Structure formats: C-alpha cells, structure tokens
Amino acid sequence: MNLFDLLVGPFVSYGFMSRALVGAVVIALSAAPVGVFLMLRRMSLSGDAMAHAILPGAGVGFLIAGLEILPMTLGGFAAGLVVALLAGLVSRLTIQREDTSLAAFYLISLALGVMLVSLRGSSVDLMHVLFGTVLALNNDALIMIGAVATISLVALALIWRPLFAECLDPNFLRSVSGAGQPVHLIFLALVVLNLVGGFQALGTLLAVGLMMLPAAAARFWVRGLEALCLVAVTIGVASSYLGLLLSFHLSVPSGPAIILVAGAIYLLSLLIGNRGVIRTRLVPPRHRIA
Amino acid sequence: MRALLATISLALLTGTAFAAPIPVVASFSILGDMVQQVGGDRVAVTTIVGPNADTHVYEPKPQDAAVLGEARAFFVNGLGFEGWLERLVDATGFKGAVVTVSDGVKTHEMPEEEDEREEHDHDHAEEHGHHHEGLDPHAWQSLGNGLIYVSNIKEALCQIDVEGCATYTANAEAYSAQIAALDAEVKAAIAAVPQEERKVITTHDAFGYFAEAYGVTFMAPEGISTDSEASAADVAKLIDQVKHDGVKALFIENMSDPRLVQQIAAETGAKLGGALYADALSEPDQGAATYLDMFRQNIALLVPALLGQ
Numbered sequence: 001m002n003l004f005d006l007l008v009g010p011f012v013s014y015g016f017m018s019r020a021l022v023g024a025v026v027i028a029l030s031a032a033p034v035g036v037f038l039m040l041r042r043m044s045l046s047g048d049a050m051a052h053a054i055l056p057g058a059g060v061g062f063l064i065a066g067l068e069i070l071p072m073t074l075g076g077f078a079a080g081l082v083v084a085l086l087a088g089l090v091s092r093l094t095i096q097r098e099d100t101s102l103a104a105f106y107l108i109s110l111a112l113g114v115m116l117v118s119l120r121g122s123s124v125d126l127m128h129v130l131f132g133t134v135l136a137l138n139n140d141a142l143i144m145i146g147a148v149a150t151i152s153l154v155a156l157a158l159i160w161r162p163l164f165a166e167c168l169d170p171n172f173l174r175s176v177s178g179a180g181q182p183v184h185l186i187f188l189a190l191v192v193l194n195l196v197g198g199f200q201a202l203g204t205l206l207a208v209g210l211m212m213l214p215a216a217a218a219r220f221w222v223r224g225l226e227a228l229c230l231v232a233v234t235i236g237v238a239s240s241y242l243g244l245l246l247s248f249h250l251s252v253p254s255g256p257a258i259i260l261v262a263g264a265i266y267l268l269s270l271l272i273g274n275r276g277v278i279r280t281r282l283v284p285p286r287h288r289i290a
Numbered sequence: 291m292r293a294l295l296a297t298i299s300l301a302l303l304t305g306t307a308f309a310a311p312i313p314v315v316a317s318f319s320i321l322g323d324m325v326q327q328v329g330g331d332r333v334a335v336t337t338i339v340g341p342n343a344d345t346h347v348y349e350p351k352p353q354d355a356a357v358l359g360e361a362r363a364f365f366v367n368g369l370g371f372e373g374w375l376e377r378l379v380d381a382t383g384f385k386g387a388v389v390t391v392s393d394g395v396k397t398h399e400m401p402e403e404e405d406e407r408e409e410h411d412h413d414h415a416e417e418h419g420h421h422h423e424g425l426d427p428h429a430w431q432s433l434g435n436g437l438i439y440v441s442n443i444k445e446a447l448c449q450i451d452v453e454g455c456a457t458y459t460a461n462a463e464a465y466s467a468q469i470a471a472l473d474a475e476v477k478a479a480i481a482a483v484p485q486e487e488r489k490v491i492t493t494h495d496a497f498g499y500f501a502e503a504y505g506v507t508f509m510a511p512e513g514i515s516t517d518s519e520a521s522a523a524d525v526a527k528l529i530d531q532v533k534h535d536g537v538k539a540l541f542i543e544n545m546s547d548p549r550l551v552q553q554i555a556a557e558t559g560a561k562l563g564g565a566l567y568a569d570a571l572s573e574p575d576q577g578a579a580t581y582l583d584m585f586r587q588n589i590a591l592l593v594p595a596l597l598g599q
Contacts, residue, residue: 014526015557135525136549138556244522251523 010248019137020244023145023201024258028210028236030149031194033156033229035215037187040167040225044216045099046084047208049106050195053083055113058199063116073144073200080192083109088188134202134244134254141201148197152190159183164225202255209259210236217266220273235265310334312451315361317372318345319571320430321391321439323580325365327465328443332454336361341571341579350374355382362450365443368392371427371569389446391439395429398498428496428569432503433473433585440466472582476589480504483596490592491532491551491560492541496568506592509537520550532558539595541566563595 011018038044057079058072065071083105090105091098137145156163162183165172198207218231243258250257270276311334316322322337329335336357339345345367358364359382366372368390379388429435444462448455480488488506490497497508509531531537532554540555541563555562566588572578578587 010522010526014529016525016529016553017522019553020522133520133550135520135522136553138549138553247522248526249523251521253521257521 006249007245010245016135016137017244017248019142020134020254021241023137023142024134024206024210024240024244025237026145026149027194027198027202027207028214028240029233030152031198031207031211032214032218032232032236034152034190034194035211035213036218036225036228036232037156037163037167038191038212039215039219043098044212046102046191047195047211049102050080050084050192051199051204051208052110052113053106054080054109054192054196054199056109056116057082057113058196059113059116070144073196076196076199077192079109079113080196081189084188084192085185088184134206134258137201145197145201148193152194155186155190159186163187205259206255209262210240213259213262213266214239217262217269217273220269220276222274235262239265312454313357313361314363314365314447314450315358316365317367317375318569319343320569320581320584321365321367323571324391324436324439324465325443325447327581328440328458328462329447330457330461332451332457333447339570341573343570345372345569348372348374350378350381354378358382358384361386363387363389363446365389365391365446367427367429369395369397369425369427369429387446387450389442391442392427392429392435393442394438395435397425397429398502399424399426426498429499430581431497431568432499433469433476434503435499436469436581437466440469468582472585476504476585479589479593480506483593487538487596487598489535489537490539490541490563490596491528491537491554492566492568497566506596525550525554529554529557532560538598539563539592541591541595561595564591566591 011021035044035047038047054076057074058076060079061072061075064075083102087098087102087105090096090101094101166183194211195207198210202210214232214235215228217235218228221231222228239262240258243261244254246252246261247254247257271278273279311332312329313336314325314329314333315336315338316325317337318339319337319341322335325333326335338350338354338357339348355378358378361384363386364379364384366375366388369392378384430439440462444458447458451458485505489509490506491509497506500506501508509528532540537558537560540551540560551562554560567578567584571580571584572587578584
C-alpha cells in the first residue's frame with residue numbers, strides 16, 4: 001500500500017468518504033470559532049446542554065412533517081433558541097446565574113423531548129432520525145451544513161468586535177454601547193444553529209466535539225483571538241481528516257474516531273503546547289534566568 | 291351487566307369452561323401474535339413491545355410490571371433478544387412461568403463473531419450453550435423455527451391450563467399446518483431466483499436464520515444491534531461488494547437508520563426495495579400485522595427485487 005492509497009485513495013474511490021470529509025471540514029470551519037468564543041465566555045459546557053435542549057423541537061418537527069430534514073432542523077433550532085433565551089433572561093432578571101438556569105431549562109426540555117418521542121411509540125426510530133452519521137451525508141444534509149456555515153461565519157464577522165469586547169468585559173460593553181444584549185443573543189443563536197446543523201448531519205458527539213475540543217486545544221498554543229480561531233479551525237479540519245482515515249483503515253466507527261483524534265490533539269497540546277504543562281511548569285521561563 | 295353476571299354465574303356453575311381468558315404476556319409483537327394464535331379465545335395476550343418498536347433497547351414501563359403481575363405466563367424469545375428481561379422479572383417478582391419459546395432451536399452465532407472465532411474456537415456455541423452473548427436471537431425468521439416456537443407455546447399453555455389442552459393442541463396443529471404451507475411457498479418462490487443472484491443488503495442483519503433456511507445471502511452495513519455505529523471501512527467494503535457482485539436489492543428494515551442505505555444505493559446505483567419486517571410486526575393497516583403476513587410481505591418484496599423487477 002503506497003502513500004497515496006493510504007492518505008488520499010479512500011476519498012477519491014468512495015463518494016461517501018469525500019462527502020463525509022466535506023461535511024466534517026465545513027462543520028469544523030464554522031463551529032470551531034464559535035467554540036473559541038464559548039470557551040472565552042466560560043460557557044464550554046453549554047454545547048452539551050444545548051444538545052439535549054433541541055430534542056423536543058426536532059421531535060415536534062418529526063411528528064408534524066415526518067422524516068424531513070428541514071422541519072426537524074427548524075424545530076430543533078426553535079427549541080434550542082427558546083431554552084437559550086429563557087436561560088439568559090432568567091439570569092438577567094433574577095439572582096440566578098446562567099449556568100443554573102440553563103441546566104434547569106435544558107432538563108425540562110430534554111424530559112419533554114423524551115416524553116414526546118415515546119408518545120409516538122418508537123423511541124429508537126426517532127433517535128436514529130434525529131441524529132445523523134457522518135458516513136450517510138446526502139445532498140440535503142450537505143446543503144444544510146453549507147448554509148449553516150455560511151450564515152454562521154458571516155454573522156460572526158459582523159459581530160466580531162462587540163462580541164470580543166463582551167467576552168473580555170461585558171460591563172464595559174454595556175456602559176459604552178447598547179450592543180451587548182443583542183450581540184449576546186445573536187451569539188447564542190449561532191451556537192444553537194451550529195449544533196442543530198451538526199446533529200442532523202453528523203450526530204451529537206461530532207457536533208459538540210468539533211465545536212469544543214479544537215478550541216480547548218488551541219488555547220495551549222496561542223493567545224490572540226484571531227490566532228485562536230485559526231488554530232482551532234486547523235485542528236478541527238485535521239481531526240476530521242485523520243479520524244475518517246482511521247475509521248477507514250482500522251474499521252472503527254467514524255464519529256468517535258474523529259473526536260478521539262481531536263481529543264488526542266488536545267492532550268498533546270496540553271503537554272507540549274507553548275502554554276502547556278511542560279513548557280510552563282518544567283522549562284523555567286527565560287526572563288527569570290536572565 | 292345482567293348478561294355479564296349471568297356469564298359469571300354460568301361459569302361458576304360449569305367450572306372453567308366459560309371462564310375469563312387467562313392473562314398471559316408476550317415480550318414482543320411477533321411472539322404476541324403466535325401466542326394468540328395458539329391460545330385462541332382461552333387466553334388474553336398482552337404484548338410489551340408493540341408494533342414497529344425495537345425490542346433490543348426497550349425501556350420497561352411501570353404499566354408492564356403491573357400487567358406482568360397479573361399474568362400466568364410470560365412468553366419470551368430468549369437468546370439474549372430481550373436485554374431488559376431479567377430486570378423486569380426481578381423487579382416485578384413475577385412468580386408465573388417464564389417460557390423461552392426458542393428452546394430447542396438450532397442456534398447460530400452472529401456473523402461477525404463467527405468470522406473472528408472461526409479459526410481457533412469453532413464450536414464455541416455448543417460448549418457454552420448458556421452463554422447467549424454472541425447468539426443471533428432472530429430465530430423466528432425461519433418458519434421451521436416458527437414451528438418449534440408454536441410447539442413450545444402449546445406445551446406451556448397446556449401446563450398452566452390443563453383443561454384447555456385439547457383446544458391448544460388443535461389450534462397449534464392448524465397453525466403449524468399454515469406455517470408449514472407458507473414455508474413450502476417461500477422455498478418455491480426463492481427457488482425461482484438463480485442461486486448466484488440471491489444477495490440482499492439491509493440495514494440490520496436480523497436475517498441470519500432466514501439466510502440459512504432459504505439460501506439467501508444478507509449483508510449489512512451495521513452490526514446486529516441497533517446501537518452500534520458503522521465504520522467507514524464497513525461501508526466501503528459493502529460498496530465494493532455491491533459493485534463487485536452486482537447486488538440488485540437494497541432493503542431498509544422497518545426501524546434502523548435508512549440514510550446509510552440510501553447513501554450506498556446512491557453510490558452504487560442499486561435499487562431500494564422497501565421495508566422488510568425483521569423484529570417487529572407492523573400496525574394492523576400496514577400489511578404485516580401477523581407473523582405469517584410479515585413473512586408473506588417480506589417475500590413479496592424480496593423475490594421481485596432479487597429478480598431485478
């Protein structure tokens with residue numbers, strides 16, 4: 001087996017492999033920057049919470065329209081948005097903080113979802129329908145991922161500066177402009193959009209994993225926001241490619257393979273990154289020697 | 291009400307001949323139908339996992355425990371099919387008979403397991419008959435095994451209701467004759483397909499016993515249980531196989547993820563044949579509401595697709 005067969009061959013010979021690569025790369029491109037902002041805002045776990053929150057919406061979409069990708073996506077998006085907004089509102093209007101209110105609302109939403117799904121009788125059916133696999137991307141799913149990525153990247157570019165300011169110091173942004181609240185809401189909508197798109201096409205694990213792991217790994221290499229996003233996207237793309245190759249050559253499930261590669265990159269970064277354990281703890285900083 | 295009272299008093303007077311039906315429980319829809327066929331009017335069958343639902347990953351409800359508490363017998367497939375079985379029986383403290391209808395069936399292991407073990411441990415199943423981990427539970431997919439199920443059901447019903455034994459035996463004989471007739475029909479229909487063209491792909495390899503009994507090769511992109519995820523290598527292998535062997539028929543079973551098969555169909559140009567029923571019956575209006583109808587429906591889909599019609 002030569003190098004071409006090892007590294008490129010699978011994607012040339014098999015349509016489903018190139019589709020899987022395109023899908024995962026596009027999601028990495030759009031979700032990794034969102035993950036960076038989530039991390040900076042200390043909301044790294046909300047991705048997971050949201051994953052559960054969209055269930056009832058997608059379930060309602062399925063009950064109304066059947067196995068159609070658009071109604072389920074819209075339903076999931078609406079449910080995720082409602083949970084995010086309610087959590088945000090509660091944290092702003094009451095003494096409760098956003099992590100607690102988000103936990104409360106996503107649990108309510110999840111329970112509602114499970115109930116809706118089992119009212120229909122066949123729970124497995126719906127879980128399969130709701131959560132895709134990266135190996136079975138059809139044209140609809142690819143178009144949807146593309147649309148999600150486009151909207152997400154354009155919107156991020158538009159709110160980039162105020163969003164960054166809000167990450168650093170929300171009170172400052174609120175004192176100098178009225179943009180804080182809308183920017184926060186637009187950002188939450190982008191999080192939900194990326195997750196819902198990802199669930200439909202790739203499954204929960206991949207959608208949340210490609211959002212958070214590259215961002216977390218990038219943190220050990222660089223400081224600046226732009227640099228963080230670039231490194232995160234690169235890690236996301238590399239994980240998708242290597243994970244699919246692993247899945248192909250070693251015959252392991254694709255979703256977990258991609259995420260485990262991203263996880264390995266995270267652990268490696270944790271150890272040997274510029275700002276990782278070894279450099280900061282074991283190698284003495286130069287200015288102290290001088 | 292008056293009629294009911296009359297019936298009850300009549301029943302009391304005449305012994306159990308007109309007694310209320312005996313409550314029994316069956317674990318899933320196919321088995322429910324078979325028990326009803328053998329039991330006839332004398333038993334009232336409640337099915338735990340209903341039509342179109344997946345028994346492998348079912349979550350028992352409190353209602354199931356209540357139903358089971360009333361029942362005289364609990365009919366299960368066994369062979370590890372009902373993973374939740376022991377927990378449910380323990381939880382309800384069910385004291386009646388748990389009847390494993392697959393007793394006496396010649397079992398075989400799941401295809402993947404076989405591949406791995408073939409060289410060093412060929413007779414694993416015979417040595418460790420009690421170890422159900424790698425066994426294929428979908429024994430009812432061969433009508434020959436269906437006959438064994440029927441006889442086990444009859445035996446069990448005769449034990450809990452001795453007076454009805456004659457009825458059960460008669461029902462079982464009539465039902466067995468139907469099953470045997472259908473078995474012959476199925477064999478004849480499949481014999482019309484040339485041996486080398488009997489290759490089918492479905493989303494769920496529940497057709498191991500069918501394959502063995504009727505000489506059809508089933509290939510699947512996913513493993514036996516609906517909770518395992520396919521790898522890229524599996525899908526690629528399958529696409530190669532479809533192209534190489536010229537497989538014409540792709541079937542989506544009634545509950546696994548259809549998208550994977552659609553993708554394979556799109557990539558190979560093979561045709562999708564419809565929904566084969568594997569481990570659940572359909573709703574009454576969908577044409578596969580009984581064990582025999584399920585078989586007829588599967589054959590009606592399978593044979594034309596294999597012939598490329």
